[in-house]
Amino acid sequence: MTGRNGFTVWLTGLSAAGKSTIGRLVAAELERRGALVEVLDGDVVRTHLSKGLGFSKPDRDRNILRIGWVASRLTRAGAAVVVSAISPYRDTRREARAFVEEHGTFVEVYVATSIEECERRDPKGLYQRARAGEIAEFTGVSDPYESPEHAEIEIHTEGRTPEESAALVMAKLEELGLVPAEAIA
Amino acid sequence: MTGRNGFTVWLTGLSAAGKSTIGRLVAAELERRGALVEVLDGDVVRTHLSKGLGFSKPDRDRNILRIGWVASRLTRAGAAVVVSAISPYRDTRREARAFVEEHGTFVEVYVATSIEECERRDPKGLYQRARAGEIAEFTGVSDPYESPEHAEIEIHTEGRTPEESAALVMAKLEELGLVPAEAIA
Numbered sequence: 001m002t003g004r005n006g007f008t009v010w011l012t013g014l015s016a017a018g019k020s021t022i023g024r025l026v027a028a029e030l031e032r033r034g035a036l037v038e039v040l041d042g043d044v045v046r047t048h049l050s051k052g053l054g055f056s057k058p059d060r061d062r063n064i065l066r067i068g069w070v071a072s073r074l075t076r077a078g079a080a081v082v083v084s085a086i087s088p089y090r091d092t093r094r095e096a097r098a099f100v101e102e103h104g105t106f107v108e109v110y111v112a113t114s115i116e117e118c119e120r121r122d123p124k125g126l127y128q129r130a131r132a133g134e135i136a137e138f139t140g141v142s143d144p145y146e147s148p149e150h151a152e153i154e155i156h157t158e159g160r161t162p163e164e165s166a167a168l169v170m171a172k173l174e175e176l177g178l179v180p181a182e183a184i185a
Numbered sequence: 186m187t188g189r190n191g192f193t194v195w196l197t198g199l200s201a202a203g204k205s206t207i208g209r210l211v212a213a214e215l216e217r218r219g220a221l222v223e224v225l226d227g228d229v230v231r232t233h234l235s236k237g238l239g240f241s242k243p244d245r246d247r248n249i250l251r252i253g254w255v256a257s258r259l260t261r262a263g264a265a266v267v268v269s270a271i272s273p274y275r276d277t278r279r280e281a282r283a284f285v286e287e288h289g290t291f292v293e294v295y296v297a298t299s300i301e302e303c304e305r306r307d308p309k310g311l312y313q314r315a316r317a318g319e320i321a322e323f324t325g326v327s328d329p330y331e332s333p334e335h336a337e338i339e340i341h342t343e344g345r346t347p348e349e350s351a352a353l354v355m356a357k358l359e360e361l362g363l364v365p366a367e368a369i370a
Contacts, residue, residue: 004221036189036262048254049234051247062236069233070255077221077262 004078006104007178008071009169010096012087012148013111014140015126016118018157018165019084022111025166027082033179038074040067041084055137061092068096076103080178088139090146105178109169110151115140117158152176189263191289192363193256194354195281197272197333198296199325200311201303203342203350204269207296210351212267218364223259225252226269240322246277253281261288265363273324275331290363294354295336300325302343337361 009026011019020041027037046053049066053059064087071081081100087093093108100106118140119127130138137143148154153172155165174181194211196204205226212222231238234251238244249272256266266285272278278293285291303325304312315323322328333339338357340350359366 038258038262049251052237066234070258073223073255073259074262077223077259077264079262 004076005178006075006078006080007107007173008075008081008083008100008104009107009109009173010071010087010093010100011082011084011109011111012093012151013113014115014118014145015086015138016121016123017111017113018162019086019111021162022109022155022157022165022169023082023084025162026169027080029166029170030080030082030173030179033182035080035179036078037082038079039082039084040071041082045085055143057089061089064089064092064096065099068099071096072099072103075100075105086139086145088143088145090148093148105176107153107169107172107176107178108148108151109172110148110154111157111165112147112154113157189261190363191260191263191265192292192358193260193266193268193285193289194292194294194358195256195272195278195285196267196269196294196296197278197336198298199300199303199330200271200323201306201308202296202298203347204271204296206347207294207340207342207350207354208267208269210347211354212265214351214355215265215267215358215364218367220265220364221263222267223264224267224269225256226267230270240328242274246274249274249277249281250284253284256281257284257288260285271324271330273328273330275333278333290361292338292354292357292361292363293333293336294357295333295339296342296350297332297339298342 011023013019027039030037045067050063053063071083074081097106129135130141139145155168157165173179196208198204212224215222230252235248238248256268259266282291314320315326324330340353342350358364
């Protein structure tokens with residue numbers, strides 16, 4: 001993990017799919033293996049990059065392109081970037097990918113939790129509020145989610161612990177040569 | 186220039202003071218000496234980070250804090266970041282400095298070109314338009330510029346070429362131990 005071989009792991013999926021949880025576990029494991037890791041997820045991004053943006057398509061696109069651009073700069077600088085963002089639009093994810101691929105590898109991780117399962121989890125009560133009409137433009141309820149067609153990895157979280165899902169991501173990063181495989185003790 | 190000793194060179198000053206010109210020369214010299222350089226100046230920032238923001242104090246502050254936050258992430262990743270931004274408010278520059286200093290050195294460069302000289306240069310005709318009332322909230326004309334009190338270096342550009350000004354910045358970076366001094370041939 002020397003030199004400047006930056007990459008970006010981009011977790012996309014519905015609200016409550018498990019993106020941030022899996023992303024944090026992947027980030028911790030990357031750090032343990034010596035990477036300089038930068039996590040760009042919802043709260044950080046809404047505070048430091050995208051305050052004032054809403055959930056219309058133009059605002060969502062702007063948010064995603066902004067994250068993609070920052071991820072590309074950090075990838076160029078050699079960081080391992082972990083992004084967790086609903087990022088519902090295929091074309092916009094493609095643009096974020098193009099930014100990053102100028103400087104390193106882009107690994108799209110589709111956290112493919114079904115909407116039924118996301119609604120069952122609903123940790124913040126957002127689906128309930130969206131169904132009640134209290135939140136407009138809610139992805140999966142009143143706003144589209146375009147699932148990836150060519151994600152580097154698709155993770156079915158149902159019946160898996162977050163740790164097991166994170167291990168699948170790490171295995172893919174090893175397979176892509178982005179992190180060294182762990183020596184067997 | 187090994188390891189991850191990132192830093193940020195932050196050029197502040199009036200419009201047409203010479204910030205971007207000096208910044209580009211410093212960036213080129215840093216690259217020549219082996220640094221991974223990232224330039225954050227007006228056009229890049231307005232396109233990728235701050236599209237939609239205007240020139241009110243809250244919008245200017247948001248723009249500067251956003252640049253400061255991105256600079257801090259890149260500094261953390263070990264980059265040499267060169268920011269050129271009017272950044273007229275002392276408190277906001279201080280906040281940007283605080284972000285960066287969590288991870289590396291912040292070098293404030295006050296490009297101290299007088300407003301008379303900036304108006305004389307006026308490469309984009311902006312001062313003329315501001316004086317004619319066609320641009321509101323124009324720094325130095327209808328909006329304040331709070332000059333730095335504790336900049337690491339203050340550069341008087343009048344009577345100096347941009348190359349000479351850039352050399353002063355490089356000398357300061359050497360003095361601070363951020364770049365190795367050039368061997369004398």
